[in-house]
Amino acid sequence: xxxxxxxxxxxxxxxxxxxxxxxxxxxxxxxxxxxxxxxxxxxxxxxxxxxxxxxxxxxxxxxxxxxxxxxxxxxxxxxxxxxxxxxxxxxxxxxxxxxxxxxxxxxxxxxxxxxxxxxxxxxxxxxxxxxxxxxxxxxxxxxxxxxxxxxxxxxxxxxxxxxxxxxxxxxxxxxxxxxxxxxxxxxxxxxxxxxxxxxxxxxxxxxxxxxxxxxxxxxxxxxxxxxxxxxxxxxxxxxxxxxxxxxxxxxxxxxxxxxxxxxxxxxxxxxxxxxxxxxxxxxxxxxxxxxxxxxxxxxxxxxxxxxxxxxxxxxx
Amino acid sequence: xxxxxxxxxxxxxxxxxxxxxxxxxxxxxxxxxxxxxxxxxxxxxxxxxxxxxxxxxxxxxxxxxxxxxxxxxxxxxxxxxxxxxxxxxxxxxxxxxxxxxxxxxxxxxxxxxxxxxxxxxxxxxxxxxxxxxxxxxxxxxxxxxxxxxxxxxxxxxxxxxxxxxxxxxxxxxxxxxxxxxxxxxxxxxxxxxxxxxxxxxxxxxxxxxxxxxxxxxxxxxxxxxxxxxxxxxxxxxxxxxxxxxxxxxxxxxxxxxxxxxxxxxxxxxx
Numbered sequence: 001x002x003x004x005x006x007x008x009x010x011x012x013x014x015x016x017x018x019x020x021x022x023x024x025x026x027x028x029x030x031x032x033x034x035x036x037x038x039x040x041x042x043x044x045x046x047x048x049x050x051x052x053x054x055x056x057x058x059x060x061x062x063x064x065x066x067x068x069x070x071x072x073x074x075x076x077x078x079x080x081x082x083x084x085x086x087x088x089x090x091x092x093x094x095x096x097x098x099x100x101x102x103x104x105x106x107x108x109x110x111x112x113x114x115x116x117x118x119x120x121x122x123x124x125x126x127x128x129x130x131x132x133x134x135x136x137x138x139x140x141x142x143x144x145x146x147x148x149x150x151x152x153x154x155x156x157x158x159x160x161x162x163x164x165x166x167x168x169x170x171x172x173x174x175x176x177x178x179x180x181x182x183x184x185x186x187x188x189x190x191x192x193x194x195x196x197x198x199x200x201x202x203x204x205x206x207x208x209x210x211x212x213x214x215x216x217x218x219x220x221x222x223x224x225x226x227x228x229x230x231x232x233x234x235x236x237x238x239x240x241x242x243x244x245x246x247x248x249x250x251x252x253x254x255x256x257x258x259x260x261x262x263x264x265x266x267x268x269x270x271x272x273x274x275x276x277x278x279x280x281x282x283x284x285x286x287x288x289x290x291x292x293x294x295x296x297x298x299x300x301x302x303x304x305x306x307x308x309x310x311x312x313x314x315x316x
Numbered sequence: 317x318x319x320x321x322x323x324x325x326x327x328x329x330x331x332x333x334x335x336x337x338x339x340x341x342x343x344x345x346x347x348x349x350x351x352x353x354x355x356x357x358x359x360x361x362x363x364x365x366x367x368x369x370x371x372x373x374x375x376x377x378x379x380x381x382x383x384x385x386x387x388x389x390x391x392x393x394x395x396x397x398x399x400x401x402x403x404x405x406x407x408x409x410x411x412x413x414x415x416x417x418x419x420x421x422x423x424x425x426x427x428x429x430x431x432x433x434x435x436x437x438x439x440x441x442x443x444x445x446x447x448x449x450x451x452x453x454x455x456x457x458x459x460x461x462x463x464x465x466x467x468x469x470x471x472x473x474x475x476x477x478x479x480x481x482x483x484x485x486x487x488x489x490x491x492x493x494x495x496x497x498x499x500x501x502x503x504x505x506x507x508x509x510x511x512x513x514x515x516x517x518x519x520x521x522x523x524x525x526x527x528x529x530x531x532x533x534x535x536x537x538x539x540x541x542x543x544x545x546x547x548x549x550x551x552x553x554x555x556x557x558x559x560x561x562x563x564x565x566x567x568x569x570x571x572x573x574x575x576x577x578x579x580x581x582x583x584x585x586x
Contacts, residue, residue: 014427025443129323136576140568142520144527144540145561148547152554163550244430251432255524259547270528273442281442285435292431 116199147259243299325577342382368559398457403464411472512575
């Protein structure tokens, strides 16, 4: 419990640092928001008026404090390219991205854990070598290419869905999920390959240990040893890896959303970067960072629940 | 389990060498001028004359892919050079000297590596300005420093108190000499596979960013940008996307095999 509390405190500290860093970086390099909004030909008077209106004439620490307070009360500023509150702009998109990420995550777990266990059981031999090569191949396929292949195969040839036309989840929920499924597959394939590889190597390293040899020499069969003893020891690093995966999925969805024209956080992030719409970029970056840090914390907490040894070692 | 050669290493070396030769050739000679638009053959399917067909302007896709692969590999190499040299320097110094700076830097490093690299690259590119090849290189290079630093630091720290290093120190060798002459060659088995992984990540990241339209833009060639173009023509000319994508896959796959082979050769069997 004490550990969990300390972990949460650390989470807040990390978030504070991340938000401060993001704010400062965008503040220093983004230049003048007022010029960005009005163009370089704007008169000095108008620029000055807009700066006062946006509160840009005050010192940076004050504005950081306000921005942070706004972040927690849902006031994320106004988008300079959509002229709309950032919160309103990104809330529906966040739901779509969350849906896509969860779908991908479930897919990765459902496929890679059985596959990893199965392949760890039969290491060695020519088939195993081919399997490793196939694994490398899956890792080499970028999700946006798989996405294009899928939208050609299932969209254009088989007509199971219409590429580029994401059904409104409020109207056609199953249609939307079906559409997201293809994007999830594209996103999941390389991560499945990585998870299988990770699971396999962790289990194999564990299988070489003395206690396993003892258990087997005492007459237990390999499957039972794997199930009862090895899994428990191999799990914590896998949980950490899966948390990292959760973060990678969200980042990967930025690209896949573009392929499938899914109106999620990724698309608006890319559009905002192109438009130099810094309030929007800043808000999305901090939200994504929050997601990454949260996933890491969840992994730590789950890991120390599985393996009490991690609790003794302290939090870091 | 130490063997000089293994299947992965051989397959990886052969494939990478073939691709590298093709890409190098592409810098000097391509079957057609990648920019030449021909009046007759627009969106033609693959044939002996045009191995990968032609695009909407009648340009030879194979020639364009060669050019794109060249530019993508060049960007990836520069990225790995920045990330590798920067990361190795940071890792070597902190790993060798240890102390408070090491502690602090590694904490920052841990925080940074927790973030997906493409996300960090997007942040940096949005700060530097999107759509410029040099900004892509700088952004990706910076983003790759932490992971290289971590790998190098661990290796240097593990060698710090080894006997032959201690002897070298007793004999009066300077820290710089110890790091460069005695330690660096011994951490190559760790650094080389990390470099191949870094190269692959750089290829994929550059292709992703260019695909999104915030990486490399014409007139500079990029496989990612070509794929985004090809996606619009998917209905009429699926071979455009297939050819371009396959080259990315082949590139990453070959270097991936090479890395796997290098890792296995040095006994780190997974």
